[in-house]
Amino acid sequence: xxxxxxxxxxxxxxxxxxxxxxxxxxxxxxxxxxxxxxxxxxxxxxxxxxxxxxxxxxxxxxxxxxxxxxxxxxxxxxxxxxxxxxxxxxxxxxxxxxxxxxxxxxxxxxxxx
Amino acid sequence: xxxxxxxxxxxxxxxxxxxxxxxxxxxxxxxxxxxxxxxxxxxxxxxxxxxxxxxxxxxxxxxxxxxxxxxxxxxxxxxxxxxxxxxxxxxxxxxxxxxxxxxxxxxxxxxxxx
Numbered sequence: 205x206x207x208x209x210x211x212x213x214x215x216x217x218x219x220x221x222x223x224x225x226x227x228x229x230x231x232x233x234x235x236x237x238x239x240x241x242x243x244x245x246x247x248x249x250x251x252x253x254x255x256x257x258x259x260x261x262x263x264x265x266x267x268x269x270x271x272x273x274x275x276x277x278x279x280x281x282x283x284x285x286x287x288x289x290x291x292x293x294x295x296x297x298x299x300x301x302x303x304x305x306x307x308x309x310x311x312x313x314x315x316x317x
Numbered sequence: 318x319x320x321x322x323x324x325x326x327x328x329x330x331x332x333x334x335x336x337x338x339x340x341x342x343x344x345x346x347x348x349x350x351x352x353x354x355x356x357x358x359x360x361x362x363x364x365x366x367x368x369x370x371x372x373x374x375x376x377x378x379x380x381x382x383x384x385x386x387x388x389x390x391x392x393x394x395x396x397x398x399x400x401x402x403x404x405x406x407x408x409x410x411x412x413x414x415x416x417x418x419x420x421x422x423x424x425x426x427x428x429x430x431x
Contacts, residue, residue, distance in 0.1 A: 236417050247319065247407055247422035248360075255417040293360065297417075304373045305350070305420060307360040 206231045210294050210308035217284055217315050225279040225311045227268075227294035235296040237261075237270050237277040242291045242310070251279075251292070284315045320344065321423035323408050329429045335396040338426045342389055342410030348372070349391040350411070350420060351383055355404040366391055367414050398430045 211226040229237065236255040240248040252261030257272035266281045277294060294308040320343035330336055342349050351363040353376075362375035366385035377383075380398075385391040395402060405427050409420040 238419070240422075247321075247424045248409075249319065249422070250419050253417075253419060304362050304365060304375060305352075306362070309359045 206235070206296060206298050206306045208294050208296055208306050208308040210292075210311050213291075213310070214312040214314060217313070219286055219315055219317050220283045221315075223279070223281040223284045223288075223313070225292055225294075225313070227277045227279065227308060229275050229277065229294075229296050229306075231275075231296055231298070233298070235298060237268070238295040238297070238305070239266070239268055239277070239279050240293045240295060240307075242293065244290070248293060284313070286315045286317055289313055289315050319421040319423065321408060321410050321421050323406075323423035323426050325426060326424065327427050327429075329431065330398060331431055332398055332400060334398050334430075335394065336398065336428065338393040338395070338406050338408075338428075340391045340393070340408030340410075340423060342391070342408075343421055346410035346412050346421070347389065348411045348414055348418070349385055349389070350409040351377075351391070351393050352407040352409065353404045354407060354425070358404075360407075363393070365414075372414060395428070400430050403428055403430045 207230045238253045239251040241251045252263040254261040254270035260269045291310045322341045347368045350365045354360045363377040365373040383393045405425045407425045408423045411418040
């Protein structure tokens with residue numbers, strides 16, 4: 205079946221630190237992979253996506269590369285800001301089932317000045 | 318602003334009652350998805366509609382049902398409510414059902430069952 209595993213949080217970093225949030229997946233077929241971000245009191249917003257192996261998604265300084273050989277899609281940012289404090293969700297889509305999304309449990313990030 | 322609207326924003330009701338949550342997708346999007354977010358279960362896919370027809374079903378209880386209307390808005394009906402149904406319910410929409418389609422999420426409806 206399909207599943208997504210994210211690193212446990214919460215994660216606390218100082219401003220300008222390097223961020224990595226690990227995400228690995230299990231899927232039948234070739235899913236697309238996504239990172240969503242949820243700010244307090246809001247819905248999920250797409251951060252970036254990759255639709256095939258070796259694709260790199262990037263947005264707002266965040267990057268993630270679709271690694272088929274390690275079934276991973278780790279999120280990275282070189283220098284975090286206080287405004288990056290949020291919950292980050294890794295997800296995969298299952299085209300065989302109406303594009304149903306499978307989400308990880310979410311990783312809470314707090315960036316302190 | 319994702320362009321997806323959900324009403325109401327908050328809903329407080331009692332056990333055994335029935336409620337209806339409403340979602341309007343982004344203009345032009347044909348697919349609507351419903352998700353439940355709770356502390357213990359995380360974000361769970363419930364059901365998807367595409368252009369008025371049910372397309373995929375996830376972990377949706379038999380007490381829950383949904384539909385998508387000709388104007389493409391969708392309603393999620395929750396009946397015989399239990400304390401454990403208290404959660405955030407999100408609606409999302411996408412243009413189609415391609416695996417590469419981005420899903421755009423609404424702000425959610427927070428349901429509290431007392």
